[in-house]
Amino acid sequence: MSRPAVCVIISLLIILDHSDGIQTDMGPCAEMVMQAAERLVTLGKERANKTADDELKRQMESACEILDLSSSDLYIASQRVTASASKENKSRVITASKNVLQGTMKVLLVSDDYEVRRILAAAHTVSEAVGLLSHVDNMTDLLSRFKSFTDTTSILTSLANKRQKDLCQDRQREKIITALNLLKKSIPSISVALQSCIKYPSNAQAHVSKSYVINQVLSAVRDIVEAIENKFTEEDYLDVEEPGYFVSKIDQ
Ligand SMILES: *[C@@H]1O[C@H](CO)[C@@H](O)[C@H](O)[C@H]1NC(C)=O
Ligand SMILES: *[C@@H]1O[C@H](CO)[C@@H](O)[C@H](O)[C@H]1NC(C)=O
Numbered sequence: 259m260s261r262p263a264v265c266v267i268i269s270l271l272i273i274l275d276h277s278d279g280i281q282t283d284m285g286p287c288a289e290m291v292m293q294a295a296e297r298l299v300t301l302g303k304e305r306a307n308k309t310a311d312d313e314l315k316r317q318m319e320s321a322c323e324i325l326d327l328s329s330s331d332l333y334i335a336s337q338r339v340t341a342s343a344s345k346e347n348k349s350r351v352i353t354a355s356k357n358v359l360q361g362t363m364k365v366l367l368v369s370d371d372y373e374v375r376r377i378l379a380a381a382h383t384v385s386e387a388v389g390l391l392s393h394v395d396n397m398t399d400l401l402s403r404f405k406s407f408t409d410t411t412s413i414l415t416s417l418a419n420k421r422q423k424d425l426c427q428d429r430q431r432e433k434i435i436t437a438l439n440l441l442k443k444s445i446p447s448i449s450v451a452l453q454s455c456i457k458y459p460s461n462a463q464a465h466v467s468k469s470y471v472i473n474q475v476l477s478a479v480r481d482i483v484e485a486i487e488n489k490f491t492e493e494d495y496l497d498v499e500e501p502g503y504f505v506s507k508i509d510q
């Protein structure tokens with residue numbers, strides 16, 4: 259959410275961090291941090307207000323409060339250091355900057371956790387719908403359960419696809435894209451396989467095909483869940499060491 263606002267905060271914090279001895283620059287810079295933080299807080303509060311998800315609401319309100327307080331602290335600290343650039347007053351600015359950064363990250367992480375939870379819940383719903391499909395033995399049931407399967411799958415597909423675009427890890431993205439393609443391809447096959455099973459209930463081959471395609475769907479859903487849950491791997495930590503990684507990640 260609101261990556262530009264976050265970028266402004268982080269760039270300004272970097273400037274503040276390097277403005278040792280140029281205290282005259284601190285006031286305007288801290289004021290801009292405050293304004294950017296306020297924008298992020300406003301967006302976060304709107305999000306908390308609109309959502310029906312109690313956990314998102316609670317966590318977002320708390321994260322916004324932390325960010326709000328820390329950005330006011332930073333502003334006060336920067337005014338103090340402008341008046342008297344003692345070691346103690348400088349170190350307050352540094353502490354306050356770190357708190358603003360933490361508050362900013364907290365708001366982002368709350369938003370991120372929520373996206374992840376939504377995808378995991380959608381994946382669970384798809385698995386349940388597939389489970390129900392595997393037990394149908396008449397056309398009426400097949401039609402209604404197939405519809406709920408395709409409806410839930412389309413929700414999962416759109417959430418996972420959006421997520422995939424936000425990810426920086428190519429390996430994770432590829433895993434999601436591959437699984438989504440498999441899921442898409444399975445939809446007509448699952449319909450054909452189920453219809454054959456209903457028409458020819460004693461045909462062993464029809465049941466083999468049905469199990470095969472159902473397992474394919476379940477495995478695709480598992481791959482999506484794995485890729486979404488597996489947020490940080492060793493590779494991610496290595497990448498973080500690359501200069502500019504952090505800002506480029508946020509700036510996407
Ligand atoms: C939430 O938004 C509505 C209008 O959209 C507003 O009336 C209400 O006061 C807001 N609540 C909070 C807690 O901000
Ligand atoms: C910090 O700055 C304030 C000015 O706002 C000043 O009154 C105070 O004495 C300073 N503290 C130190 C330790 O220099």
Ligand SMILES: *[C@@H]1O[C@H](CO)[C@@H](O)[C@H](O)[C@H]1NC(C)=O
Nearest residue numbers: 393394395396397398399400
């Ligand atoms: C279809 O099967 C379900 C049980 O799976 C049963 O409750 C329902 O009555 C059946 N419908 C028809 C039209 O046979």
